[in-house]
Amino acid sequence: TWMVNDATSNSYTYRIEVISGTSVRNLTSNVTKAEITELIPGTMYNFTVFAVAADGQTEGEGVSISLYTSKSQLLAALFLVVCILLCSTGVCWSLIFPMDVTRAVVTDINPGTFCNFTLFLFTAILDFSLLFFIFFFVFTVPALVNSFQCEPVAKQSSLMLKWECPSGNNSGFRIKIFNGTWAKEERTPSCMREGSEETFRTASLDYFSTYTVTIATLSNSSESPPVRKMCNTSITDPPAPSRAPFVKAVSHSSLSVEFSDFESVNGPLKAYAVMIITEERGCGSLKSKLKNTYKDFKKMMTVTYVTYVIDTEQAKSPSFHSQNGTNVVNVGKGNTMYGYENGPLIPLHSYRASVAGFTNITFTVDNIIAGEDSYVSFSPCSEAVLLPQDPGVIAGAVIGCLLAILAVVTIGGFIFWRKRRNTSISLLYLSPKKASFLENFESYFKKQQADSNCGFAEEYEELKSAGVHQPKFAAELAENRGKNRYNNVLPYDISRVKLSDQSSATDDYINANYMPGYNSKKAFIAAQGPLPNTIEDFWRMIWEKNIYSIVMLTKCVEQARTKCEQYWPDEQSKSYGDIIVTMVSEIVLPEWTIRDFTVEKSNTPESHTVRQFHFTSWPDHGVPETTDLLINFRHLVHEYSSQNPIDSPTLVHCSAGVGRTGTFIAIDRLIQQIEMENTVDVYGVVYDLRMHRPLMVQTEDQYVFLNQCVMDIIRSQKDKKTDLIYQNMTAMAIYENFTPGPGFGKANGYHA
Missing domain, CATH: 2.60.40.10 (Immunoglobulins)
Structure with a gap:
């Protein structure tokens, strides 16, 4: 207005x-x-x-x-309805805003949740009448995962992913793995408990590679922003090369090994190890032989050993050089790398080589490779290479040959000179004598017996060199010296008995050798008398080698000196390690004693009987009073042992296991030779025994006694015309009036 x-x-x-x-x-x-x-x-x-x-x-x-102008009296009300599927009923609430508010932020809604919104418009002039409404729905964005980590799986090409289950709802997770040229997507199931650790192992990827990995939370049709990590897969054994190293002889004690770098697709090469193989069978299972050293080879404990280790990250050594991916190692130079000696090789021996490549190498405290903890592969074994002879030996051999020729000429001239004087000369032969027919033996015996056994003395002297140059490495080890009763009686490596149940490298040693009989190369085992510290090993040998008969040819104490420990129990059972021995009977006679034992191994149901024939009338370094005493004793042992399993050797021992032991084994062989061939060869039998164990038939008296036994057997056979095994029934009759103890009878090898 x-x-x-x-x-x-x-x-x-x-x-x-x-x-x-x-x-x-x-x-x-x-x-x-x-x-x-x-x-x-x-x-x-x-x-x-x-x-x-x-x-x-x-x-x-x-x-x-x-x-x-004045404000209107209209208000707007926004009602929010949220349906939570985990609840039995929906949860709803309302928010009221003035009309001039056109935007609202709604909080405290769970991530990944379906929400229904309805907007109502009322008038407040009279009765808040509803003017109109609109509705719409949305899904809230799911939450990001927490603490996302990725780790390589050792020696596998996959990745292990870990994260914490996020808050709110989710229907699973989307994982994407990609590098510059490759991508892969995987889905994982949902998780329920917030904060729980979730894991997922990817499919196989490439070794020693870097990948970008993302993970996003899924909920219905929505997805959280991805969480990103850079991940590296593990290394593993390098690919084994298809080509063997090239090996060539450098000298009589060294060779060179040439090989190419291993492929590094599975990880960078950290080290190489050159392995020497002395026998073809040594090319198998190389991983278990990475612990073997040159010292083990010298002790004859292995035919395959590591001679040199190359650290690719260290400075080069005099025995190794590399150029353009080709590596050369000089083997036999005597230097040491880590715990391995690059020791000299043996002339006139064949060697192979293999190379081990490591992407990860682990050593023990002794600087020996721990094969099981290392990542390693091996090249094929090379062809065998034969080393030449030592030039010094060749020179010595040439000189020796010249001297030998000179000696032959001299001897020939001397013989010619003697022949011209109608004087004969006999030459000495180091080879075994040939067998003599029985009908010729008596004349041979009388000839050798003349002049106080002069002929036998010469034969015995010739035998002294038989077998003495054979190696005895095992017996000479420091760990085994205390197991030998006498320092001059050591078993040859070629025929020594090896115990199989062992916990260390030297536990297989015992002072004993396999000895040939008439029908078998391992008919006997000749052993020393047990020491206090070897009794358990003695019974281990009896158990492992399936021995049923023991021949003992010494007393435990002779002339106030201990010759052999008593290794058996008297009355109650006794345990020797895990071997339990029980004496079940004992028969004591003037010249020998017979004992029966039950032998069993703890924690096993197996057991068997062992009989001990203990000859008590044989003096140390001497001979029995009469030949028939030993012959009859041999018949007794043979009759029982012939019933034993065919693979059961007879164990024979005295004190050193060479003198009386050798004489007994020799008489057994000679008796069978006489029976089966109608010939006899004392010299040849003793020579053969000495090739398997030193000093067998230790004294000249024992050698003469053997010949006397043969002579008496032939005479007895000629006089009585009876079978040799049963010729001396007078001696066997000693048992006719004897009442044996429990468990004894004909099955025990004699007549009761």
Whole structure:
């Protein structure tokens, strides 16, 4: 409204100008008031009124006023409905906002949740009547995983992924793995408990490679932003090369091994080890032989050993050089790398080589390779290379041959000279004598017996060199010296008895050798009398070698000196390690004693009987009083032993296991030779025994006694015309009036 003081105002009309921002409206009125509608509530407007003359053209100066329109009485209410599937009922709540609010932030909604929103518009003038509503729904974004980690799987080409289960709902996880040229996607199941550790092992990838790995949480149709990690796969054994190393002889004690770098696709090569193989069978199972050293080879404990280790990250050594991926190692130079000696090789021996490549190498505290903890592969074994003879030996041999020729010429001249004087000369032969027919033996015996056994003395002297140059490495080891009763009686390596049940490398040693009989190369075992520290080994040998008969040819104490420890129990059972021995009977006779034992191994149901034939009438280094005493004793042993299993050797021992032991084994062989061939060869039998164990038939008296036994057997056979085994029934009759103890009878090898 407005007022006019002009007397002529009755003829006026009025124009009202309404301005809001850039909006301009014009209204007319014939009176001094006007109602202006369609304005926006709560808005600033500028109102200007102009008086217009009766001509409708002329306007006076306008009068203005600025006013805000009032706010409306309408309110808007936003109702939020959230349905949580884990609950038995939905959870709903409402939020009310003024009409001028056009944006709202709703918080405390679980990630990955389906939400339904409805917007209602009410009027508050009368009864809050509903004007209209709209509704819509959305899924909230799922939460990111927490503590995402990736780790290589040892010696595998896959990755192990770990993360914590995120809050809110999820339907699983999307894992993407990719590098510059390759990508792969995998899905994992959902998790339920927030904070629980989840794991996932990927499919096989490439070894020794870097990958980008992302993980995103899934929930219905939405997905969280990915979490990203850079991951490296593990290394593993390098690919085994297809080519064997090239090996060539450098000298009589060394060779060179040439090989190419192994492929590094499975990891960088950290080291190489050169392995020497002395026998073809040594090319198998090389991983278990990485612990073997040159010292083990010298002790004859292995045929395959590591001679040199190359650390690819260290400075080069004099025995190794590398150029353009080709490596050369000089074997036999005597230097040491880690715990391995690059020792000299043996002339006239064949050698092979293999190379081990390591992407990871682990050593023990002794600087020996721990094969099971290392990542290693092996090249094929090379062809065998034969080393030449030592030039010094060749020179010595040439000189020796010249001297030998000179000696032959000299001897030939001497023989010729003697022949011209009608004097004969006999040459000595180091080879075994040939067998003699029985009908010729008596004349041979008388000839050798003449001049106080001069001929036998010469034969015995010739036998002294038989077998003495054979190696005895095992017996000479420091760990085994205490197991030998006499330092000069050591078993040859070629025929020594090896114990199989062992916990260390030297546990297989016992002072004993396999000895040939008439029908078998291992008919006997010749052993020394047990020491206090070898009794357990003695019974181990009896058990392992399936021995049923023991021949003991010494007393435990002779001339106040201990010759052999008593290795058997008297009454109650006794344990020797894990072998339990029980004496079940004993028969004591003037010349010998017979004992029966039950032998069993703890924790096994097996057992068997062992009989001991203990000859008590044989002096040390001497001979029995009569030949028939030993012959009858041999018959007794043979009759029982012939019933034993075919693979059961007879164990024979005295004190050293060579003198009386050798004589007994020799007489057994000679008796069978006489029976089966009608010939006899004492020299040849003793020679053969000495090739298997030193000093067999230890004294000249024992050698003469053997020949006397043969002579008496032949005479007895000729006189009685009876079978030799049963020829001396007088001696066997000693048992006819004897009542044996429990468990004894004909099955025990004699007549009761």
